Amino acid sequence: MKRALFPLAAMVLGLAAHTAQANDLEKLLKGVLRGKGESSQPTPQPSQQPAPPTTPSAPAAPAAPQQPGAGTATPAPERPRDQLLRALIAGKTSPEEEARIGQQIAGNLLGAVPLVRDEALQRYVNQVGRWLALQSERPNLAWRFGVLDSEDINAFAAPGGYVFLTKGLYRRLNNEAELAGVLAHEIGHVIRKHHLELLRKSRGIAALGALVGGRLGDEHQIVQNLIGNGAEIVARGLDQDAEHEADRIGMVLAARAGYDVYALPAVLADIGHIARTDKSVSLLFKTHPHPEQRLGHLAEAVGDRFDGLPEGQSGASRFYRLR
């Protein structure tokens, strides 16, 4: 353990030789964090440590949802940035840390595109969205849903319960069940922590830079440094498995909530008809598999599993029409 106090500068020099090997980088980073953590706490008793644990081991299984009293309520002796980085890399961000990361992403996204100024619309989308989220294993997150004032066709999620769709996508929807399908897909990203996983995998270098640089003062800056520039994280996209998983969850949550389970596939089929060259879908198609592939995946995943499922509601008569 003493060797964890190995000078940081030497590690950074060594980094140059390691950049091609992501796994090594991750190990290195963990080593650095372990060293930092212990050096700031002279005599820690591991058993008395609040979460996150002192020995961040290899990517642990996703933490159980809604861990009561997970860690950070007690003021930790560690500095926030060390704690946050450590938690992120160990795949064990606390609900508070997750919320903080999500807030930064959502705030930046809203800096690029504001909300549609239609209170009735926003409240309606929040009601449908919250009802869907209640069917998930994270019903008590601080879920917030918003319609963005953009004619682009897209939807976004951020950790901690933030879900957005654009006015352009909303305009294409035929009924409440289709809205539910779209929102439930995004809820899927949140409950499976897909963006936190993306950060864990890709922000290693930036995180190390922040740590070594030691210039980061407030928490706002620390989180911003983790997520990159502005809201670029939503432009980078998740991997295909994450999108397919969110589609499967989207169908299931909509079905659990009482909606037509086939509404999300209907939206995908609709979007699939838009020309790939159409600007309104360029970001969507860049960050997601083509709707054709997504529908093919859903057909395989569903098979005969929904054969006995009674037809759900379309909610067409309740559907809020854009002004």
Place this chain on the structure above:
Amino acid sequence: MKILILLTALFGLALPAWAAPGVMLRDEVLLAAADARAASVGRLARNAQVEILARQGGWTQVRAAGRTGWVRILSVRASAPAAGAADLAGLVGAGTTRPDSSRVVAVAGLRGLTEQELKLAKFNADELALLERYQTDRAEAERFARVAGLTPRRVDYLPRPARQSSDSATKTSPWATPGY
């Protein structure tokens, strides 16, 4: 062209008014009823052109080559938006038949959702505060569902399918039809 119109007029009479053109997304057995245990009345190959007639639960009624039967809803989709096609709400892909006003606006000038703009985005606390105001709590969501008659159902998560759909060959894809 005249012949086409004539043919459409002739055969149009024989079809229900709400039939929409569709295409098979995968090989399927055509069943006599909307039930997996129903008798087979034929087979449909991927890319086969069909007429979409109706929907019942997770099943779509289609007609192809003179035979009518049922296939799973995810095995067929409505073809590209066709002028005058009926709006079969609820059928996969059928929602594309309405006029699309959004596209015109979209080409004219998007705001905020290019990669570059997202990268340069600055934190907006006021918009975030507005978002917080619209937040719906659990009780309100449950009240909404009660009024709407939405009853929770027990549905298990779908496991990841063992076999991934091999739709990479876009040349033979039913989506590669020119026109959209």
